[in-house]
Amino acid sequence: MGRLGDKAAQARAARPVGKDFSEGLSRGLSVIRALGSSPSALTLSEVARRLALPRATTRRAIITLIYLGYAEATDEGYRLSPKVLHLSGMFVPFPVSALVFQAVCDRLAEESRTTVYVATLEGDSVVSIAAKQGPGDKLYVPPIGARLSPFETAAGQVLCGGLSKTARAQYLHQYAPTAARSATLSSEGRLRQRLNEVAASGYALWVEEDGRMELAVPISHGSQTAAFALVLRFAAPDASFEFPLESHLPVLLREAAVLCCQLE
Numbered sequence: 001m002g003r004l005g006d007k008a009a010q011a012r013a014a015r016p017v018g019k020d021f022s023e024g025l026s027r028g029l030s031v032i033r034a035l036g037s038s039p040s041a042l043t044l045s046e047v048a049r050r051l052a053l054p055r056a057t058t059r060r061a062i063i064t065l066i067y068l069g070y071a072e073a074t075d076e077g078y079r080l081s082p083k084v085l086h087l088s089g090m091f092v093p094f095p096v097s098a099l100v101f102q103a104v105c106d107r108l109a110e111e112s113r114t115t116v117y118v119a120t121l122e123g124d125s126v127v128s129i130a131a132k133q134g135p136g137d138k139l140y141v142p143p144i145g146a147r148l149s150p151f152e153t154a155a156g157q158v159l160c161g162g163l164s165k166t167a168r169a170q171y172l173h174q175y176a177p178t179a180a181r182s183a184t185l186s187s188e189g190r191l192r193q194r195l196n197e198v199a200a201s202g203y204a205l206w207v208e209e210d211g212r213m214e215l216a217v218p219i220s221h222g223s224q225t226a227a228f229a230l231v232l233r234f235a236a237p238d239a240s241f242e243f244p245l246e247s248h249l250p251v252l253l254r255e256a257a258v259l260c261c262q263l264e
Helices: 006-014 023-036 044-051 055-068 082-091 096-112 154-161 165-179 188-201 245-263
Strands: 071-073 078-080 115-122 125-132 204-207 212-221 224-235
Touching: 023 044, 023 055, 023 071, 023 078, 044 055, 055 071, 096 115, 096 125, 096 224, 096 245, 115 154, 125 154, 154 165, 154 188, 154 204, 154 212, 154 224, 165 188, 212 245, 224 245
Parallel strands: none
Antiparallel strands: 071 078, 115 125, 115 224, 204 212, 212 224
């Protein structure tokens, strides 16, 4: 094993754990975070530049992740693979849940021909824990670990709407001033009204400013009415498009009910 450079050796010595700190593990996790934070595949140079690491070091980390099954190579570069869901146990009741969610996303994306993802609420963000792009769909697919707005996504509205009234009020007071950017949700009062509507209806249909749409339903677990959100994401063909709620909502509600049983 080669010796650490002077700067790396000094940095390691300055850490409380000293020589027990693993540079290789730290760099590997940094690569995972870099790949997971990008909506598209990254090249080797892009990853190295984002992390300020040598290309050779970055290349070894990526090759190792590919060998272990946590990353994959594409024509555009590198991205995380679904196996990384094994590492998402911190966001789900138990790791197998993420695998169940991914299987549902894969099937629904194929059947609906749209992008499907599952997310959960974590602090001031909605975190994607499973996702699948529909065949031929060009929409942005939230990569695993991606952090989205808790208010300006249907997923976030369902998750926030599923909080108790007290918890919802506390959440709004803490995060509404910085997390809401949409003109239609520019005040805490408007946000509260919107979340009350979502809580009463049991689903959220949200049209983004660029015309993209999301339909989300809650997945309950234990005492949580909305522990997770199951989401369809799609683009409206034109301004006159009316979303066929009557055909998609029953499907999502049925899948959410099945998932709820599987999580017990």
